[in-house]
Each structure stands twice: as C-alpha cells, then as structure tokens.
Amino acid sequence: MDATAAAGKVTREHLQRDAYLYIRQSTLKQVINNTESTQRQYALRSRAIALGWDHSQIIVIDTDQGQSGASTEGRDGFQRLVAEVGMGHAGIVLGLEVSRLARNNTDWHRLLEICALTGTLILDEDGLYDPGNFNDRLLLGLKGTMSEAELHLLKARLRGGVLSKARRGELVQPLPVGLVYDHAERVVLDPDTSVQQAIRHLLVTFAATGSAYADSGAQFRVGGQAVSR
Known part of the structure; x- marks a missing residue:
C-alpha cells in the first residue's frame, strides 16, 4: 500500500490511543524452530512508529505463543485484544497476517465488527485497513475466509499422509x-527388566484376582528398589 494513502487513514484520534501488536505461533515447535516468523512479527512495531505512534504506546500481546488460531479457547491474549479494542483503547491492531490473529471466520469477523464500531485500524504485512470502510472490510473478510480454508487444507494434507502410511x-x-520399537521398527518388550517385572506382576495380579489393585501387600522392584502398593 502507498505510504501516503496509508498515512491518510491514521487520524489524531487513532494516535491518541495505543497500538496493539498481536504475536502468535501455532505450536511450541514453531516457537522454538521458526524464529524468523516471530522476529518478523515483532518487527511490525517499526510500522506503527512510522505511522506516528510513539514506542511507549505500542503494547505487545505475545501470551498465545504455541496456541492454535482455530478457536479462541485457551487464547487469553486474543481475548484480551478483543476486550481492549471493545473498550476503545486501541487505535490500531497489528498482526503479521490474518492467520496470526485468527483462523476461524467467526472470531475474525467478530474482531472486524468491533474494530469498525470503535474506529480501530488493522495493519498486516500487506497494508493498512479501516474496517469501517466497505472495500477494506471486504478485503479483510476475504483474507479471513482464505485463512480458514488454508487451515482445512493443512489438516486434510496431514491426515492424508497419516492414512497413506497406515495403508502401507x-x-x-x-x-x-x-x-518399545527396536531398530527394525518391530514392537518388542521394554529391555528394562524392572519395567518387565512390574508389567508381569500387574498381569499376574489381574489374572488371579480380577483386579489390578487387589493384592495390596504386593511388592516388586523398579530401578533396583522394592515398591509396595
């Protein structure tokens, strides 16, 4: 988006409120290994500063790291973001892309609606949007639909791979x-003799009494130590 056109959407009223930067990775594995995405998300602070917000006005919400965007369940950060926008505290919401904010159309459109009502702008890597503007809202809606569809495709692709391996x-x-699995991927007994002894004792007790807990005075050895039930 043209810098002049983007700056024209930012008013004094927007700048009097805070800028909220929302950061999320879907899994802890991504948080640990996909550090470039996280750095790109934090780098959006410079975009807010370029549009006129002071560094002290930029509030980073990154408590949803390792949480899926498929729903708001467990995403306290996103719920806080929606609450802050609803109370009129946010002049702009920043996210690297729609999928970082939400992959569920219901959650995404709820945020758009609240942003439109409170006059809050939305910025992603592609540009700056005013949800109160029909064209901007239409584009943001399409992005949300594509993000939700992408999640469905990713799940279908992963499930297809699992089923394909299962068939083979x-x-x-x-x-x-x-x-455990041995080096040839065959299922074998755990080589730890204390584990074998504990499992055998469990099976023998169940076969004799019909309950794994019936022999309360039984002892077996785990890791070289006697263990009583």
Missing part, C-alpha cells in the same frame, strides 16, 4: 508402557 503399514504410533 508404516505408521508408527506411541506404544503402551512396557513395549
């Missing part, structure tokens, strides 16, 4: 306690 007999699933 190559799908590796977590095993119950007492079983």
Whole structure:
C-alpha cells in the first residue's frame, strides 16, 4: 500500500490511543524452530512508529505463543485484544497476517465488527485497513475466509499422509508402557527388566484376582528398589 494513502487513514484520534501488536505461533515447535516468523512479527512495531505512534504506546500481546488460531479457547491474549479494542483503547491492531490473529471466520469477523464500531485500524504485512470502510472490510473478510480454508487444507494434507502410511503399514504410533520399537521398527518388550517385572506382576495380579489393585501387600522392584502398593 502507498505510504501516503496509508498515512491518510491514521487520524489524531487513532494516535491518541495505543497500538496493539498481536504475536502468535501455532505450536511450541514453531516457537522454538521458526524464529524468523516471530522476529518478523515483532518487527511490525517499526510500522506503527512510522505511522506516528510513539514506542511507549505500542503494547505487545505475545501470551498465545504455541496456541492454535482455530478457536479462541485457551487464547487469553486474543481475548484480551478483543476486550481492549471493545473498550476503545486501541487505535490500531497489528498482526503479521490474518492467520496470526485468527483462523476461524467467526472470531475474525467478530474482531472486524468491533474494530469498525470503535474506529480501530488493522495493519498486516500487506497494508493498512479501516474496517469501517466497505472495500477494506471486504478485503479483510476475504483474507479471513482464505485463512480458514488454508487451515482445512493443512489438516486434510496431514491426515492424508497419516492414512497413506497406515495403508502401507508404516505408521508408527506411541506404544503402551512396557513395549518399545527396536531398530527394525518391530514392537518388542521394554529391555528394562524392572519395567518387565512390574508389567508381569500387574498381569499376574489381574489374572488371579480380577483386579489390578487387589493384592495390596504386593511388592516388586523398579530401578533396583522394592515398591509396595
């Protein structure tokens, strides 16, 4: 977006309120390994400063790291953001892209509606938008729809890969306690003899009494130490 056109959307009233930068990664693995995305999200602070906000006015909300954007459940940061916008504290909301803010159309359109009612701007990596403007809101709505569809496609792709491995007999699933995979990916007993002893005792007790908890005085050894139930 042209810098002059973007600056024209920012009014004195917007600048009197704070700028809220929302940062999110979907999984803890992404937080640890995909650090470039996180850095790009934090870098949006410079965009707010360029538009006229003071550094002290930029409030970073990054408590939703490792949380999926599929819903608001567990996303205290997003709920705080919506509340701050609703109370008229935000002049602008910044997010790297729509999917960082929400991948659910209901949540996304609720935020758009509140931003339109309170005169709050939205900025992403592509440009600056006024949700109160029909054309801007239409574009933001389309972005939200595409983000939600992308989540569906990602899930379908992952599930397809799992089913394909399962059909070939190559799908590796977590095993119950007492079983492990060997180097040939075969299921074998845990080589730890104390684990084997504990599992055998459990099975013998259940076979004899019909309950794993019936023999309250039983002892077995785990890690070289006697353990009583």
